[in-house]
Amino acid sequence: MNATIPLRLRTALNAPVHPVLTRRGWIAFIVAAYVLFVLVPSAHLLLPANHPMHLSEYFVTLTGKIMCYAIVALAMDLIWGYAGILSLGHGLFFALGGYAMGMYLMRSIGGEGVYHSDLPDFMVFLDWKTYPWYWSFTDHFAYAAALVVLVPGVLAFVFGYFAFRSRIKGVYFSIITQALTYAFMLLFFRNDTGFGGNNGFTDFKRILGFPITAPSTRVALFAATGVAMLGALVLCRWIVQSKVGRVLTAIRDAESRVMFIGYNPLYYKLAVWTLSAVLCGIAGALYVPQVGIINPGEMSPANSIEIAIWVAVGGRGSLVGAILGAFLVNGAKSWFTQAFPEFWLFFLGLIFIVVTLFLPRGVVGLFSRKRS
């Protein structure tokens, strides 16, 4: 087209590749899958309890629980690390997914509660005679599973639409998400909301007909969580490696410039925001049958702040860092709350300060060299 352009430059340009995972990434992925789906289940189920390699019920449940947190951390990193939107209300979406699954688990108890009623004990206690309308069909697993996705998804979509359309950003957005989760916590604390008040749901008996505390059920839930975590990782990687990922980071860095070149940030933000909430809902749904309880405490503002800390510790904007952060902080937490329970919050605050001051790129920042 133009003689001044050297031919070399026009032909040397290859299409850049943005693989979902690198070769090393896929190897790590396969190793992780092998550990999660083969080693851990067999070490728990097949080895006798006195065998040195036996993995205890405590270990399996704790790891399963932390994998749920890791999914939440991935969801948080997608929206915070890439799109630059700090949500301090992600605990709400997690809890809503948990409550949706909890409704199904409550109904699976059948007449085996303390009052031997068809209704959950807390409804008998309130002298309710029938289920409120919003409990309809929750005895069907498929319907409850749909709620797990739809309730956080629709809430996030509607909230996000108005917040992003009004261009609420930065700390204002964070504060509103805190207020949102706080408001829901107060709502769920009320007994007459119909979700068991401050006790929430507990004493589950079975899931899909299987006894919920049986070792094989526990391992199945553990494996399902592993599938969800690895699946969420690949999904998030696929998004951030696509051109959408580059638009998101551009929105994070210079939003008005992004508008100026013809993108509408609203829909990009809304799409990842909603996906992020749905991932949290799925994590919550996997969490509840494993820990055996869901209550409004999961919606406390502090819980949502902790999620952000996991991601900050692991390293924002790397996805793997989010998983790492969830494991490091929650691993430390489970040890601390046994050894020095009263000091955990101080320690958490300390980690946060240390990471902010000395590791702005989180723990993964220690491993990856700076992009030149």
Next chain:
Amino acid sequence: MSETMHSAVDTGVANAAQIGMRLAGPAVDTTHGPILYLEGITVSFDGFRALDDLSLTIEDGELRCIIGPNGAGKTTMMDVITGKTRPDAGTAFFGQTIDLSTLTEAEIAHAGIGRKFQKPTVFEQHSVFENLELAMKTDKRVRGTLSARFSSTDLDRIAETLALIQLGNSADRAAGLLSHGQKQWLEIGMLLMQEPRLLLLDEPVAGMTDDETMRTAELCQTLAGRHSVIVVEHDMDFIAKIARKVTVLHEGSVLAEGPMDVVQADPRVIEVYLGR
């Protein structure tokens, strides 16, 4: 100044993207001559006439330099062309058929008028290549972007632009690491990726080194012919290097127009501007 610019970016371009989604913009008809046609444009700010009965015609493929003392109305004129400011009187046409007064800022951008602001803004964390990729004219909706793949035409366009803005060897560098002048070029490159028919450059060499200024002059000359270009500049060496036809603005209207040497010799021009 830059504050008002930013607020305008925030509000006026609100629906830039909605417009960007419509892939086919209105076609610019230049079969009978000029690409831009301003007549009798008047803009008043609280009674003060920033533009006063301004008339100006730019031919298709022309490179036009606009000079004039501070406050002459150069930036305001660009604001009128890009729809950021509405004139109180007068007509503005893009080609034969597109009445700019009926279009929003975003629609005007989409119709093919690209504007470079004085302060360069590039995506600092993205590579030079990615900056051009993001700016490329294509489907900019979420779903289309999610499945975007590079065609060989896309790669050719990016390679060609990289060569034009002399950043071929920096394609993989983060844009934040570029020099000030290189960022200005990258921003021009991003404009070019949107395939505008008319380019408006407001003080493109402000803050550049002499060497960068001369290279920008070469770039402007290359652009002329493929695009119509309007350059507003204070740097007289730069103007002298690229000028074909120069328009001198003074107090909101055209004081003189013609080849550089003729304009430079005009006593009225010397009095208001060059002679100072």
